Amino acid sequence: MSAVLCDVSDKKIEATTVFDFATxxxxxxxxxxxxxxxxxxxxxxxxxxxxxxAIPLATQTLQEIAAETISKWGASLKICILxxxxxxxxxxxxxxxxxxxxHRDEAYLASRYIIEQIKIRAPIWxxxxxxxxxxxxxxxxxxxxHAHHGERxxxxxxx
Amino acid sequence: MIELEIRFFGAFxxxxxxxxxxxxxxxxxxxxxxxxxxxxxxxxxxxPGFSDSQLIxxxxxxxxxxxxxxxxxxxTACVLSILPPVCGG
Numbered sequence: 647m648s649a650v651l652c653d654v655s656d657k658k659i660e661a662t663t664v665f666d667f668a669t670x671x672x673x674x675x676x677x678x679x680x681x682x683x684x685x686x687x688x689x690x691x692x693x694x695x696x697x698x699x700a701i702p703l704a705t706q707t708l709q710e711i712a713a714e715t716i717s718k719w720g721a722s723l724k725i726c727i728l729x730x731x732x733x734x735x736x737x738x739x740x741x742x743x744x745x746x747x748x749h750r751d752e753a754y755l756a757s758r759y760i761i762e763q764i765k766i767r768a769p770i771w772x773x774x775x776x777x778x779x780x781x782x783x784x785x786x787x788x789x790x791x792h793a794h795h796g797e798r799x800x801x802x803x804x805x
Numbered sequence: 806m807i808e809l810e811i812r813f814f815g816a817f818x819x820x821x822x823x824x825x826x827x828x829x830x831x832x833x834x835x836x837x838x839x840x841x842x843x844x845x846x847x848x849x850x851x852x853p854g855f856s857d858s859q860l861i862x863x864x865x866x867x868x869x870x871x872x873x874x875x876x877x878x879x880x881t882a883c884v885l886s887i888l889p890p891v892c893g894g
Contacts, residue, residue, distance in 0.1 A: 681894050698815050700886050702869040729893060740894050761894060769867065769886075770893030771815030783816040786892030789865040789872050799834055799878045800868070804824070 648716045649724045652708035654770070655703050656732040658737040667726040677753035679761055680702065683734045683742040684707025691705065691777035697731045697740060700769040711763045715745075719752040729762060729770060807833040809879065811844060816860060824851045824868040834878035837866055844887065864889045 653666045661680065668676055683695045712725045713733070724746040734740055743760050747753040766787040773783050811827040814819050820827070829843045835840045841861050862886045866873045872888065879885070 695894075698818065699814075700814050700867065700869075700888060703867055703872070703886070706870065754864070765892065765894045767891070768815065768893040769872075769888050769891055771889065772892050773815075782890045783889075786890035788863050788890045789867075789888055790874075798874070798876070799880050800873065800883065 648721050648761065650712040650716075651708065651726045651728075651782045652705055653710060653727075654699050654708065654729045654731060656730065659728045659730055659742045661739070664728060664742040666743040668724050668746040670722075670724050670746045670752060672750050673724070673746045674723070674746050675750040675753040675755070677745045677747075677750075677757040679740050679741075679743040679757050681728070681761070682739050683736050684738040690774070692736065692774050693777050694733050694735050694775040695740070696733045696773040696775065696781075697729075698771045699729070699731045701731070703725045704769050707768045709762070711760055714763070715756045715759055719756045720747060723747050723752065723756060725756070729758075729764070729768070731770075738789065740782065806831050807835070807879075807882045809835075809840065809882065812884060814886060815889045815891075817857070817864075817887055817889060820848060820852065822885045824848070825868055834880040837873055837875050837877055839884070840866060840879065861887065884894075 664678060685692050709725045712727060715725060716723050727745040728742040732738050743757055745753045745756045773781055775781050806867055809829045827847055831843055845858050867887045867888055
């Protein structure tokens, strides 16, 4: 039986939360990935990164990625995906991913799939704060806007 | 005519202070391309030195529930988010 925890918030990511959720007595593999703010990027000294997100849609996107991961690597996976928003200092954790599975291969593959999909699909943005006082929004991946099932009409999309 | 409210994220956040909320009045049903054009015109008229036309062209629109595809039509008043290229993680 799979289990999923996804969250996008300004709450500090505690490694123990990821560890505790992505654990199962019947599993023999746990893979954990933590992304953190690095102090140097593209030749510039970074002092902080501000994370912005369309939170409801980002949370839903993480849930969709988790569901895809389970469909690819097994219904018994336990998956925890936490993403931070707000201004983070160098060294702070911005994303935490935990995958528990019966065997190591699925855990490694699933974890890699999740972080790569987050980078190209989740509506989350980074603004770097540099030591010289400048700031810059980082370039990213354009979200796919191609129609897969023909034209759809949005009639009741109040949000 | 319908009215669309546009919400800003990422590199577009700067427009919140300058001109939010942005409301676009457009003929329904309206294509994504037409919404982009209307937003460019609105910002060009309200922001001196506006230069983000290409970023708008490279961006997607979304509700809280899904990203709209380029073939979608919007037929009712609603709130849409404009999402610049993403870079989470």
